[in-house]
Each structure stands twice: as C-alpha cells, then as structure tokens.
Amino acid sequence: MVKGVIDQVVKRNPGEPEFHQAVKEVLESVAPVLEKHPEYKEAKILDRLVEPERQIIFRVPWQDDKGEFRVNRGFRIEFNSAIGPYKGGLRFHPSVYIGIIKFLGFEQIFKNSLTTLPMGGGKGGSDFDPKGKSDSEVMRFCQSFMAELCKYIGPDTDVPAGDIGVGGREIGYMYGMYKKIRNEFTGVLTGKGLDWGGSLVRTEATGYGLIYFLLEMLKDLGKSIKGATVVSSGSGNVSIYAAQKCQELGAKVVAMSDSNGYIYDKDGIDLKAVKQLKEVERKRLKEYLKHKPNAKYEDGCNNIWSIKCDIALPNATQNEIDEKSAAKLVENGVWAVAEGANMPSTPEAIQFFLKNKVCFGPAKAANAGGVATSGLEMTQNSQRLSWTFEEVDAYLNRIMKSIYKQSKEAAEEYGQPGNLVVGANIAGFSKVARSMLAQGLV
Ligand code: NDP
Numbered sequence: 001m002v003k004g005v006i007d008q009v010v011k012r013n014p015g016e017p018e019f020h021q022a023v024k025e026v027l028e029s030v031a032p033v034l035e036k037h038p039e040y041k042e043a044k045i046l047d048r049l050v051e052p053e054r055q056i057i058f059r060v061p062w063q064d065d066k067g068e069f070r071v072n073r074g075f076r077i078e079f080n081s082a083i084g085p086y087k088g089g090l091r092f093h094p095s096v097y098i099g100i101i102k103f104l105g106f107e108q109i110f111k112n113s114l115t116t117l118p119m120g121g122g123k124g125g126s127d128f129d130p131k132g133k134s135d136s137e138v139m140r141f142c143q144s145f146m147a148e149l150c151k152y153i154g155p156d157t158d159v160p161a162g163d164i165g166v167g168g169r170e171i172g173y174m175y176g177m178y179k180k181i182r183n184e185f186t187g188v189l190t191g192k193g194l195d196w197g198g199s200l201v202r203t204e205a206t207g208y209g210l211i212y213f214l215l216e217m218l219k220d221l222g223k224s225i226k227g228a229t230v231v232s233s234g235s236g237n238v239s240i241y242a243a244q245k246c247q248e249l250g251a252k253v254v255a256m257s258d259s260n261g262y263i264y265d266k267d268g269i270d271l272k273a274v275k276q277l278k279e280v281e282r283k284r285l286k287e288y289l290k291h292k293p294n295a296k297y298e299d300g301c302n303n304i305w306s307i308k309c310d311i312a313l314p315n316a317t318q319n320e321i322d323e324k325s326a327a328k329l330v331e332n333g334v335w336a337v338a339e340g341a342n343m344p345s346t347p348e349a350i351q352f353f354l355k356n357k358v359c360f361g362p363a364k365a366a367n368a369g370g371v372a373t374s375g376l377e378m379t380q381n382s383q384r385l386s387w388t389f390e391e392v393d394a395y396l397n398r399i400m401k402s403i404y405k406q407s408k409e410a411a412e413e414y415g416q417p418g419n420l421v422v423g424a425n426i427a428g429f430s431k432v433a434r435s436m437l438a439q440g441l442v
Pocket of ligand 1 (some may be wrong): 164206
C-alpha cells in the first residue's frame with residue numbers, strides 16, 4: 001500500500017528527488033498507523049495527502065538597477081488545509097524549483113500539526129537570488145512577487161512567512177504591497193516588523209526552539225549542554241539564534257558556515273562579529289578572520305562535520321550531512337544531532353545516527369519553533385494585541401516540550417522507543433489523518 005503510493009509519487013512528479021525523499025521518509029514511518037487504522041486506507045488518506053490541494057506557479061517580472069527587465073519564477077504550494085489555513089515560508093534562492101517547494105510544503109503539514117496550533121501546510125518561493133542585489137532591486141522583485149501572490153493568500157486562507165533568503169526586509173516589502181493592493185491591514189504574513197504587527201521572539205524562535213527541544217533530548221540522555229562543544233552550520237537566522245541560546249546556556253560553539261565555506265574558532269565563535277557580518281553588512285563569513293585573526297577558514301562546507309563536537313546542529317540547508325559526514329561525527333564522539341534546517345541529513349545519514357545510538361532530533365519536530373511562533377503572531381494579530389518577550393518565549397518553550405513528548409510517546413506506542421524520526425512523523429500524521437477523515441472526501 002505505502003510502496004504503491006510512493007511509486008505513484010515518483011511517477012507523477014518526475015525529476016523531483018527532494019520531494020520523493022520527503023514522501024518516502026514520512027510514508028514508511030506511518031505504515032504501522034495504517035495497519036492499526038484500516039479506515040485510513042479505505043479513505044485513501046495517503047493518496048490524498050501526497051497530492052497538493054493547489055499548486056500555483058507564476059511569472060515574476062521586475063527591473064534591475066540598470067533598467068534591464070528580468071524574469072523569475074514564483075511558486076506557492078497550498079498543500080493541506082485539514083487542520084487550519086495553509087502556513088509555511090517563502091524561500092528565495094537560485095536552487096528553488098517546484099520539487100524543493102513541494103518537499104518543504106509536504107514536511108510543513110506534519111511540522112505544523114506537531115505545534116498543537118491550527119495551521120495547515122504550505123510553502124512558496126522563487127528562484128530569485130537576493131544576494132548581490134541592491135535594496136531597490138529586492139523591493140521591486142518583492143512587489144512584483146506579491147502583486148500575483150496576493151490573489152491567493154489571506155489571514156484565514158494562507159499565511160506565508162520567511163525562509164532562506166527571505167527575512168525582515170523582504171517580508172516588509174511584500175507586506176507593503178499586499179496592503180496597498182488589498183487595502184487591508186491583516187496578519188497575512190508572519191515575521192513582520194515589531195512596529196507593524198510582528199511578534200517578539202519570532203526572529204529568535206527557530207534557533208531558540210531548536211535548543212529547547214535539544215534540552216529535552218539531553219534530559220533523557222542524562223547529559224548537560226553546559227560545557228558541551230557545538231558545531232552549528234549556516235550563519236543565517238536559525239544558526240545564529242541557536243548558537244546564541246547555546247552560548248547563553250554555557251556551551252561552546254566552535255564552528256559555523258555559509259554557502260562558501262566554514263569558520264573554526266577553538267576559543268568559541270564571537271557571535272557579535274557574525275551578526276555584524278551577516279545581519280548588518282551582508283558579507284561573506286570569510287571576513288570573520290578580520291575580527292578574529294586566530295580563527296580558521298576553509299572553503300567548502302562538507303568538512304565542517306569533521307570538527308570534533310558533542311552536539312551537531314545542521315542549520316544551513318537540505319542534505320548537508322551525508323553518510324560520510326555522519327560517520328565522521330560518530331567517530332569523533334558526537335552524542336546528539338538536532339536538525340535546525342529542513343531535511344539536512346540524508347536518509348543514509350539518519351540511519352547511521354540511529355544505528356550508532358546518537359540521540360537524533362528530526363527537523364520537523366526540532367525546528368518547529370519558528371512556525372509555532374508564527375502561529376502565535378497570527379493569534380496576536382487576531383486579538384489585536386502584542387504579548388511580551390517573556391510570554392512568547394514561555395509559550396514557545398511549552399510548545400517545544402510538547403512536541404518532544406508527542407514524538408517520544410508516539411515512538412513508544414509503535415514499538416520504536418527513542419526513534420524520534422518515526423515518532424514525529426506518526427504524531428504529526430495522526431492528527432491530520434483524523435481531520436481529513438472527519439471532513440469527508442474533499
Ligand atoms: P538564512 O537565509 O537566514 O540562512 C541560511 C544559511 O545557510 C546561510 O548561512 C547560507 O549561506 C547557508 N546556506 C544556504 N544554502 C546553502 C547551501 N546550498 N550550502 C551551504 N550553505 C547554505 O536561512 P534560515 O536560517 O532561515 O534557514 C536555514 C534552514 O532552516 C533552511 O533549511 C530553512 O528551511 C530552515 N528553517 C528556517 C526557519 C526560520 O524560521 N527561518 C524555520 C524552520 C526551518 P549564505 O549566507 O552563503 O547564503
């Protein structure tokens with residue numbers, strides 16, 4: 001049954017290996033749930049789940065600073081709305097194509113379900129590369145992107161957010177355009193600025209949430225984060241705030257990366273310097289050496305996983321840890337891996353970690369803090385209220401603990417104690433499956 005659905009997905013979505021990978025991982029995990037619930041088989045829940053409710057692909061024309069016309073491609077996949085309005089980020093990166101957006105949208109269904117908040121799954125983006133573009137070029141692109149996207153989204157329909165290449169600046173330009181066209185001030189995007197409807201803690205949320213989840217993992221492992229050595233790949237939103245929380249809790253973060261290479265600072269990364277480079281100046285990480293000449297820089301990203309550490313946090317992008325990197329980490333004595341990025345470990349790497357008893361926190365559970373806080377932003381927008389930093393942070397912490405508990409308990413219920421990959425998939429899936437069944441054939 002499961003194999004048949006996977007085969008269909010591969011056949012009907014050719015040339016989309018990331019989507020195939022994500023579907024295979026989830027469907028294989030939930031096979032035992034279908035054995036227990038034949039009504040899901042009868043209602044063809046899996047067949048319906050792997051087919052997005054709506055796929056929107058559109059032209060994004062814009063003008064660069066030299067006056068030349070440019071054209072990119074925009075996407076929004078409204079994947080599943082069984083438990084709430086579609087919710088998921090927008091990614092602007094040259095590697096974006098329909099298969100990446102589908103894989104991310106599919107994952108988002110289960111992640112959002114785990115957060116305990118009423119949010120369906122969606123994802124979007126463009127193959128536009130904000131790197132090297134002026135603010136005016138980014139603004140013109142975002143305005144053109146939103147001029148089309150605004151036809152499909154709304155605070156009760158589909159609420160996009162940021163992802164790779166889409167931060168506060170891009171959300172601002174897109175929100176401005178949405179407001180102008182629709183003449184309404186609503187919570188249609190999350191990750192907004194604090195002065196115009198954003199939530200405190202949203203910036204920090206994915207990174208902080210990852211560490212709150214990691215703390216639950218470590219509790220069961222009988223280990224402390226204090227004094228641990230950490231490698232956190234990437235140097236974007238997730239990596240920076242995960243590293244910040246690790247440092248606050250007494251861990252030493254020794255390495256970070258960007259898409260060109262990685263830095264190793266045995267004395268501990270100076271996060272102020274990284275923030276200045278990446279958040280303010282938008283420069284390459286290599287320039288860190290100007291701040292800390294004793295640190296080391298190496299071109300290319302893979303070798304970051306050969307650095308000895310207790311805790312590895314892949315926080316950059318998909319498939320960044322392969323089996324070879326996993327083997328290196330294990331050889332060097334890693335105890336825990338928690339995924340901040342989406343699908344950063346290949347299936348072979350995950351199996352290697354599990355086989356070697358490394359405590360492994362899968363992305364859809366461990367990095368759900370960002371979307372959870374986006375959900376809290378939606379709640380505050382609906383209430384026309386703003387909660388304090390402490391209130392949102394405490395809520396986030398509770399949600400991450402709940403996600404850990406749900407994943408752990410589902411793994412135990414289905415006879416795979418400690419396997420949070422299977423546990424998160426089953427817990428996320430079960431709620432969506434029950435809701436789809438209740439809502440009939442739609
Ligand atoms: P950012 O754009 O802020 O940062 C991404 C970081 O990863 C940058 O350092 C970037 O380097 C690096 N990177 C991007 N692509 C590659 C690549 N192909 N190879 C190596 N490094 C790469 O994005 P985020 O921090 O927001 O997102 C990181 C990951 O976390 C993504 O997988 C995203 O989907 C996931 N995520 C993000 C959430 C959020 O709230 N932001 C929520 C949940 C998941 P460079 O600067 O050179 O581009």
